Amino acid sequence: MGKIVISMNVTLDGVVQDPTGDDGFERGGWFPQVGEEDRKQWAELELEEALRAEALLLGRGSDEWFAARWLPRTGEWADRLNSMPKYVVSSSPREPRWGNATVLRGEVVAEAARLRRELAGEIVVYASARLTQTLLEHDLVDELRLIVFPVVLGAGERLFGGTSAARPLRLAGTRTLGDDLVVLTYRRR
Template identity: 60%
Template structure:
């Protein structure tokens, strides 16, 4: 059985909205405020995560984000790894994916992801994909959260966690500084707590 890992970048106050500044959010672009050692080490951490992953699980908008940034045609170790991985896109509207090794999961999302989790082994990483991630959390399909915290407070914007039907107990399994300013936190979800 596979393990679903939701991997997210967010601000200290939990904002995930418009990290690159392309969506028009007035506080957008917070990701790009960090550079040098921080982003070099961030890239190393995400590359290591990609090496330990057996598949990607993406919502349609996150899938389109990767495709629009040319990941399908990039080269280099990180791009080669992402391009070689099986990619599962949860979407009712995407017809023909353009990224190699991509499969669209068109049925009822919870059922399709549950089935995929039973059929696959190893980690399946969800990058971003907030609507998908929240739905998976609500249905207890996420096994681990990997949270890269950027040290900025925006005060407003779409937050990582939305409302849940019940509390979600977690156990810290790793915490480390990335670069000079970022923190990577890993939590496993505790079942039947």
């Protein structure tokens, strides 16, 4: 049985919107505000995670965003991300942009549950806040890895929206990256 892992960059106040500033959000661009050593250690962590992952599970928008940035790249991290299996949740008839991807056109919860049953390793969700909220609502998230950036935006799309019930988690680990980043890992109770 697989494990669905949410791996998300988030501000101190829980905002996940437009970390690179590419989407035009007036408070976007908070990702590159940390130091070089922080970014270096972040990249090392992300490479480790990609090498461990069995597959990626993404929303359509995240598929497009990542494809535009990773398809032209080379190197160990790019090669791993570009070659690994990807499952893209989409109601659109468009094909995924990132290679080695399968569109999941059925009901999201049923499809995610099926992947979790059929795959053996980590199924990592990157940068897909709405998908994350849906998975949390239906108790399909096994682990949350939040990379917390030291900024409070005060506005923007937040990772956690309303849920129909409390979702208890337990702290499974903390780790600092560089001078300013913290990785918080939570697992289902």
